[in-house]
Amino acid sequence: MTQLLTPGDSSRRPEGRHPSGWPSAQTVPLVDVFAALDTSPRGLTVAEAVLRRDRYGANELPRAGRRGLWRQLAAQFTDLFAIVLLVASAITFLAYELQQPRDAGTFRLAVAILAVVVLNASIGFAQEYSAERTAQSLQAMVPHTCRVLRDGERRELPARELVPGDVVVLEAGDAVPADCRLVEAHEVSVNNAALTGESDAVGRTREPVAAGPLLEARNCVFMGTDVVAGSAKAVVFATGAATEFGRIFRLAAAAPRQKTPLQLQVASMARRVAGVALAIGAALFAVRVPTGQPFVETFVFALGVMVALVPEGLPATLSVSLAIGVRRMARRHALVKQLLAVEALGSTTVVCTDKTGTLTQAEMTVAHVWAGGTSHPVSGVGYAPVGEVTDAAPVRELLGAAALCCNARLVPPPADAGRCPRSGRGGWRVLGDTTEGALLVAAAKAGIDLAAEEARAPRVAEYPFDSIRKLMSTVHRAADADTYRAYVKGAPQELLARCTDIDWKGRRRPLTDELRADVTETNDQLAAQGLRVLAAAWRPVTGPRATQDETESGLTLLGLVGMLDPPRPEVSGAVDACRRAGVRIVMVTGDHPLTAEAVARRVGIVRQAAPAIVTGARLDRMDDDALDGLLAEPAELLLCRVSPEHKMRVVTALQRRGEVVAVTGDGANDAPALKHADIGVAMGASGTDVAREAAVMVLLDDSFASIAAAVRLGRSVYQNIRKFLIYLFSHNIAELVPILAATFAGFPLVPITAVQILAIDLGSDVLPALALGAEPPEPDVMERPPRSRRERLFSLTVMGRILFLGGIQALGVCVVFFWHIHASGIPYSDFTEDDTVYREAITLVQAGIVVSQFFNALAVRTDRQSIFRIGLLSNPWLLAAGCFGIGLMAAISYLPALQAVFHTAPLAAADWAVLGAFGVLLLAAEETRKWWLRCHRPVVGKGGKR
Known part of the structure; x- marks a missing residue:
């Protein structure tokens, strides 16, 4: 790492002070600058430059640490739900080992579960790896070449070869290659927007200035900024990671990546599902063993119950649904680097936005x-x-x-x-x-x-x-x-x-x-x-x-x-959309308060006569309680003249209040807050590489309107996830209840086998769930208030629908199973696994679940709106997926090869008619429930509006 030559506050620097004991870059008298850095107006000698290069290293920022490919891939298998699936696979393999004789179908389905885990991991790995490589290297921020005096001669060298003590020559249009103290300045102005967020060019001088924040020193220029006017000579005092740009890089690197709300909820769901499956399986095993059932058969039965409670297709469905959201955002020129970030924007309650380059064009324009x-x-x-x-x-x-x-x-x-x-x-x-x-x-x-x-x-x-x-x-x-x-x-x-x-x-x-x-x-x-x-x-x-x-x-x-730096033309509409969606927008900028307020009024962030305008200096005087009180106020808020540390502190305070925070920005000064936020959104075209590195989403067209579109898509993704959760878990009830009913009724065999359950979970349910994950946003999705960070995927409403729909399905399959068993007149104790009536009965249960799930998929497409209002045929993929599942069930019922694997039997036309009637009954019951909700519980959003 390159050593900083102590410009001011050495306590925050990585490698101490320069041997000369130079106290502060900005306060050193002009006549002492060369001596303080052991150099001269002729620059360093070539030999001395080589020695310093060996001592201080290259003038470049360290590459962001990345996990190896194998570690990235392995991480996909450590997700809790992936572990649950692996356990389900292990259970199925164990069932295969315990079966006498062994059933090859059980082995094949155990392998299929593993294949789903691998597919899920592959999708997540491929998406994140591709997006990670798309993000440009941070090294591009450092100019490739610069002009340097060596042995009194002007030379053009790669910027990475600069060392402390080098004398560099700067002219209008040059990018500053390192942190430097000016020793000659001819009407020099620089643009510090990448570091401070302020778009105005600021004048520079060679004279010493009073001690204070280094970035405010008018006799210094900094890596990553641009010379916009004049010419100068300057002495390098800090290179690489020791520069102010490097300090912000380290600040961003130290900030932990926040887990999204969906990550936390999926992990919680996986723990609960695993715990419930294990507990119920163990309880049923304990109940059946004392009744005299064979130990191995009872254990296999308990394993079947556990398998029934594990939705094997959920991880793949979740990943593909999120990937669909990624592709939809890509069509809106938004690069998503992590799949789960798609949903995170949908739960956003506060957007902290930069001004320059984000809300504005970053291009001065004459207006009048x-x-x-x-x-x-x-x-x-x-x-x-x-x-x-x-x-x-x-x-x-x-x-x-x-x-x-x-x-x-x-x-x-x-x-x-x-x-x-x-x-x-x-x-x-x-x-x-x-x-x-x-x-x-x-x-x-x-x-x-x-x-x-x-x-x-x-x-x-x-x-x-x-x-x-x-x-x-x-x-x-x-x-x-x-x-x-x-x-x-x-x-x-x-x-x-x-x-x-x-x-x-x-x-x-x-x-x-x-x-x-x-x-x-x-x-x-x-x-x-x-x-x-x-x-x-x-x-x-x-x-x-x-x-x-x-x-x-x-x-x-x-x-x-x-003249002004004009707002982007699409920003006003995007701000208005966010307001309607109940998303609070807070401007966080390094610019002057008056400039910030003027831009905020133009784009609609500020509408009140007296918004709350707080500067960084005032933030420094606030303790955490005072800051929490400020953020709790409903007033429109502008934070101006703030530093990267201020931005991170504000984001942390908002998260402490339970807000889901999105941060937008384009400058290096935005990077720490981008990384610390629940979701960081960087500008792709005008943004700096350090900002793109820190963010999880990059707007390739720099359009703030993509923020509102992403919120809309994110909310849609979350709604769709809930839809297929209801769809998947409701049939788990239909799989579990018949098993419990048979146990307590004294029936010696299971109404549905583990092999049949896996066929439903992996064969009939995945495609309809994926089609539900591709549902377009509902018309009023941006008229609803954002959900709370504490709201769970399995809310009381979701659990109610799962129990309601699952209960109807469970009732239907229990009726057809026991009706068929009782109609045969055979005593329970005489049934065997090879009995034709038993095989017909379990086929009815499997087919009943598949058929009812077809109608269930139609029912869950909307939360409250009638399915007939949006159209039964408006999602052709869902209809095709449902028909595929029913066709697969028919093949399992009629094809001898599949009959041997699943122990099924052919169904009569009357059987299919009865199952279809139960499906229609389910859809009618759900439509009645929605009608009652629309009549008695109108949706009220923020501010009392629908």
Whole structure:
């Protein structure tokens, strides 16, 4: 690991202090910087660089630790329900060993259970392995090459070869390769969004600053950030994992991955099912042994009961249902790295969302131009010059002057990127300051040919922007080469103070106090809308060597330009959908409170007059009780100027209150919270690799609307899981009750064998359960409040439906079994396993369960709505799966080869008619129950709405 050269707080660093005892990066006087790092203005010698490379290691982040493939695959078999299935398989193998004579069919079905376990594990492993490899390497955040001084010569080296003490050369457009202290700075601005979440470019200086948080030091630049303007030289003081970027990486790596609510509930369900199966099997074994039944036969009987209680097809059904959700999300450009994350979003109660790049475009865009008392809206977003300036003629001079007074460059997309209309990877981008880029785009939208303007009025002098004047000025030669003009842009208040005239509707007028008040009021109005406002002015000058004082005094104001980082167009609808679904949205950003509130209002996160706005500094002063109280308040909440530690603390506090928390973000600063959340959602196109690494879901199109769609799909997945749980467990009752009834009635044989039960569980039930797992979301799924984290899969409602439907099925199969037995007139004690009547009776039980499950599958498709309202034929896959199960049952009844395996017998047409009547009775009973619920228990969501 690379050692940090102690920039400030060494207590949180991995490897102590630099031998020089350098106390703090930002406070060291400029003259002492080189000495403190044992280097010089000529940089390190090649020999010294090699020594330091050996000492500190490569300038790269450690690769995220990954389990080996075999360990990843083995982990699929350690899930509790997988263990339950393995136990069921072992039971079946044991039954085979104890049978005399041994039944090959039992052996084959035991192998089939193992095959289901393997299939389930393979699906989970393949899905997670594929998604894991799709996530890009964290190393891509570090630039590949950089310019370094070695032995006084400028060289271009791989960034991984940088060491502490190297002197690097930075220019506009460069990515910063390590944490550095500036020793030369020429109007440098950097974009720290990847670390702080703040999209605004911030100026840098080479002078020492007061001690404080390192990320706020204006004389330092950091790995993973970008130089947007100016040029500089800087000395490296931290590389690799010792950088601020590395600190966030370690913070994210240390955060444990949270188990989803479904993971916890499935594990709990597996424990309960295993315990109940073992307890009932043992109890029945204990009851039958004293009656004189053979020990081995009694043990096999108890094993059959245990098998009846284990839904062998459930894990495969669960995995495939989740995989269906994964594929549906993939169609919405959402990459899910873990199957269970599909459901987790459906239980989300709070979304903590970043601002820059998540809610916004991360591209400054001019929205309004004001000149001569008139506002001119500008359409289009991003850096693509697509859109128009309303009534552009009066503001062309203003936008032309602002564009000429820029050092940024607008770079068109490559020839093969025609399908990407906006900025982004392969789209339009700005080289230099993003604010200047927005001015260039606005000028192009006004019909100004930027190249022609630069050729017509070439620049002959420049006075760069600085943080004291808050202005930038350029001098240009006019077309006739005899006159010169100065163009000035900057902060409105600063520029207004230097203006004596104003361009008012094409005429030059004195800037009276009244007009100054109008300009100031307009500036305030634009700023109140969350716009960043710049002013532009001009004046004639005497020549190319006009002084700065001459250039920036006696100006004529051209107008104001208001710009913003625009919200993504789909965000408002997504926010509204989340609100209707009862999902609370909390903005958590490193940006300024005013900017955050303006964006939040535009997208609908804030609707109240006075939302709760809390800064990171205030969070630091809060103890856990105060934070819990803040989060418990129903007010709209914005958390601004927060650090990665703050985000993690907020997520933990929300989880402590029982919330299911989803965190969205794109920057490295979001990574710890993304990993610590119940589900982390990273932006795929504009997001950083560290964010994608930490998240379990990646939005490939960066669309916040995919969040609302994912919540809808996640809720649908959870509903579908409940549907096939009811479907699967209800027939377990139908398998168990006849066995219990026969035991207490004194019948010596089982009404259904373990082999038949496995045939139902693996042959007839899996496909209909999968078809239920593919049910589309119900129409009102986003109108319901989110379920509680404490709500169980087996809620009282679910258990009630299982008992209701299972009881009807159990009653039907008990009736047909004992009716057939009693109709034969044969005493119980005379029945043997090879008796034809007995084989017909157990065939009736198996067929009765299969047929009733066909109608049961139709019944459970909706919770309250009538199946006839959504249409009996609206899920053709379910009908096909049910017909396949009935066809398989018919084959077991009529084909001699299968009769020998399952000890079945042919059924008469009347038998099938009776079984069908019981199925219709079940569907009618469930429809009656739903009708009663609709009449007496209307659904009430959050706020009393349906």
